[in-house]
Amino acid sequence: MRRGRAAGVLVVGFAALTLQSCTIAYFDLKNELESPRSSELACDVRYSISLASTIYTNTFGTSETDKRRFQKELDKFVADTGDVLRRKGCSAAYVEHDDEATLEIRVEHRAQISLQPQELLTGLTGGAIPSWSTRKAVYVYAFTDKASGKAHRYTVDYKAYHHLVLFPVFWLNFFTDDSRKVYKDALTNFLSRSGPSAPTDIPYGAVDKELSLRVATARELTAEE
Numbered sequence: 001m002r003r004g005r006a007a008g009v010l011v012v013g014f015a016a017l018t019l020q021s022c023t024i025a026y027f028d029l030k031n032e033l034e035s036p037r038s039s040e041l042a043c044d045v046r047y048s049i050s051l052a053s054t055i056y057t058n059t060f061g062t063s064e065t066d067k068r069r070f071q072k073e074l075d076k077f078v079a080d081t082g083d084v085l086r087r088k089g090c091s092a093a094y095v096e097h098d099d100e101a102t103l104e105i106r107v108e109h110r111a112q113i114s115l116q117p118q119e120l121l122t123g124l125t126g127g128a129i130p131s132w133s134t135r136k137a138v139y140v141y142a143f144t145d146k147a148s149g150k151a152h153r154y155t156v157d158y159k160a161y162h163h164l165v166l167f168p169v170f171w172l173n174f175f176t177d178d179s180r181k182v183y184k185d186a187l188t189n190f191l192s193r194s195g196p197s198a199p200t201d202i203p204y205g206a207v208d209k210e211l212s213l214r215v216a217t218a219r220e221l222t223a224e225e
Helices: 002-020 067-087 117-124 164-176 179-193 206-224
Strands: 023-029 044-057 061-064 091-094 103-112 131-145 150-162
Touching: 023 179, 044 067, 067 091, 067 103, 067 179, 117 131, 117 150, 131 179, 150 179
Parallel strands: 044 091, 044 103
Antiparallel strands: 023 150, 044 061, 103 131, 131 150
16 A cells, blocks of 8 residues: 555656656736826835735645745735836835735735646656646736725736657746746736826936026026016
8 A cells, every 4th residue: 555655656756857847837917907007196105915825736625825935925025016116216115004005915826736637647758748737827916006096906827838849948937937027017017007107207317407498598588688
């Protein structure tokens, strides 16, 4: 009995390792906004983040992410949100309570770590039999801008293609399999279409030049009189 279980574990382990070396995977962001922003808002943002993180396996079902990993994941979302806002020219401050926030963010992460049947077949055949898989809604992002009252929800699917011919280019996953990038893309899309914006797009120094021009013109008119 124990030998049978050990053999099963070895088979699944071999399939998983083989599959990893002949796979190209990426995150597919859904529900992006296309309409332009209708109004300009002050760009002083206090944001809160509510995270629900779970892990799903075929054997044990759904379980909560352990506290240490959960905190590490939350810290990444806090840092990435601040980075996106500051790159946009906004002042950004993280707050723990939603009632103190001007931008509410809710994130659901459902990590599906078990192999799907077709993936197991590809792994057991050393990548000779191709397969592809889609894990639906592994991430869900919901943004609410309290100043404008606008809100939007994004879902992210995880797609992967498996075949032996992909082995020479499996390193592309370092660029395509990036969960932090897809979150930043979603937040940037929301801010560009519905959220707060920098108070002005005037280049640095342009206001001073315009003011100097007005003063010079006024002096010329006074001299003529």
